[in-house]
Amino acid sequence: MAKIVAVFTSERQEVAGGAPIFIADDPAELQRLANLAEKILDCNAHQLTEGLYIIVDHRASE
Amino acid sequence: MRIQWFVEHPDLVGVVIGTAFGVLARMLMLRSDYRQYPAYPHGRIIHLALGMIAGALGSVAVPALFNKDYTAITFLSLAAQQFREVRNMERTTLNAIDHQELVPRGATYIEGIAVVFEGRNYLAILAAFLTSLVVTLTNAYWGVGMGLVCIFVVIRFMKGKTIREIATVALAPVRVEGPDVYVDGIYIMNAGLEEDRRIIAEEAIGFVLTPKNGDSRVTLANLGQRQAILHDVSTRLGVYRDDGEPALTPMAKLELATGRLGVLIIPREHDPDKAMKAMCGVPLLESAVRMPTQANRTKGGVQHG
Numbered sequence: 001m002a003k004i005v006a007v008f009t010s011e012r013q014e015v016a017g018g019a020p021i022f023i024a025d026d027p028a029e030l031q032r033l034a035n036l037a038e039k040i041l042d043c044n045a046h047q048l049t050e051g052l053y054i055i056v057d058h059r060a061s062e
Numbered sequence: 063m064r065i066q067w068f069v070e071h072p073d074l075v076g077v078v079i080g081t082a083f084g085v086l087a088r089m090l091m092l093r094s095d096y097r098q099y100p101a102y103p104h105g106r107i108i109h110l111a112l113g114m115i116a117g118a119l120g121s122v123a124v125p126a127l128f129n130k131d132y133t134a135i136t137f138l139s140l141a142a143q144q145f146r147e148v149r150n151m152e153r154t155t156l157n158a159i160d161h162q163e164l165v166p167r168g169a170t171y172i173e174g175i176a177v178v179f180e181g182r183n184y185l186a187i188l189a190a191f192l193t194s195l196v197v198t199l200t201n202a203y204w205g206v207g208m209g210l211v212c213i214f215v216v217i218r219f220m221k222g223k224t225i226r227e228i229a230t231v232a233l234a235p236v237r238v239e240g241p242d243v244y245v246d247g248i249y250i251m252n253a254g255l256e257e258d259r260r261i262i263a264e265e266a267i268g269f270v271l272t273p274k275n276g277d278s279r280v281t282l283a284n285l286g287q288r289q290a291i292l293h294d295v296s297t298r299l300g301v302y303r304d305d306g307e308p309a310l311t312p313m314a315k316l317e318l319a320t321g322r323l324g325v326l327i328i329p330r331e332h333d334p335d336k337a338m339k340a341m342c343g344v345p346l347l348e349s350a351v352r353m354p355t356q357a358n359r360t361k362g363g364v365q366h367g
Binding site: 031034035038039040042043044045046047053054058 | 240241252253254255256257258305306307308309
């Protein structure tokens with residue numbers, strides 16, 4: 001099973017839980033952070049809603 | 063005088079001609095798998111040397127049997143042991159390399175390649191044995207004829223099936239809708255980053271593989287076969303990605319309702335014609351082939367082995 005390693009959002013009240021959560025104010029900043037996280041962690045960035053990204057490690061199951 | 067010498071040593075002539083055809087068979091078979099095996103000169107030498115051993119074993123067996131030296135046949139079992147080792151060696155090597163590939167081959171493909179390497183050594187033994195047998199029974203000319211027949215059969219035998227035989231391959235448009243990527247309506251993945259979406263929209267090539275019947279539908283669904291498709295096409299066209307770019311990994315997803323397979327490739331060389339050729343030439347993996355229609359047709363109890 002894949003694993004969520006980080007959450008990036010601009011809507012603080014939308015998220016909670018075990019993975020590290022990063023808050024950004026505007027969509028551009030959110031994109032920039034998600035981009036950085038993808039490169040640093042070598043994990044996929046997926047966009048769930050306009051203001052919510054999850055960074056997923058698809059190799060966690062191997 | 064020299065011809066006289068050959069006549070006096072028919073066993074030796076049989077062994078030499080048999081071995082020669084065994085090695086030749088192995089050589090021809092080695093050339094064909096340029097994509098399966100990295101063209102390292104040393105890798106080739108290993109397999110040519112083993113092919114020579116295979117040829118020698120096969121051809122020596124005939125005079126040994128004619129001289130009523132039946133224990134010599136046990137050497138063949140030694141050879142079988144040896145070639146199982148070849149299979150292990152190939153498996154280990156390819157597994158080790160696979161971790162460093164941008165698009166891995168996958169375990170099924172590796173297993174398939176390893177089996178092929180073992181099987182081809184047996185074919186070399188067989189070619190050498192038959193050639194040597196005919197030389198011993200008749201003469202060198204008929205032996206050479208038999209050798210040529212063997213080579214022809216071996217070449218015929220080694221051509222495996224390709225994807226084209228089980229599915230119709232068609233190019234399909236790639237659609238990026240927000241974060242979602244589709245190939246001809248088949249959902250492939252969610253690409254979160256704008257940059258990745260742009261690259262996918264500009265560079266990606268989409269394919270749809272439609273299975274020709276129920277059996278091929280199950281074969282196409284096999285994850286190992288899918289990984290082999292991605293690896294082979296990526297090898298031939300290059301990949302537009304690097305470490306740390308997981309979103310640009312080529313992917314294949316099934317449309318569950320119809321069994322169609324959507325394939326997304328992001329090649330270095332954006333040439334749909336070449337991509338089509340590469341896709342059609344992907345080998346069908348022996349261990350991925352399923353035949354549920356035949357399995358269900360079996361009468362009586364299930365027989366194993």
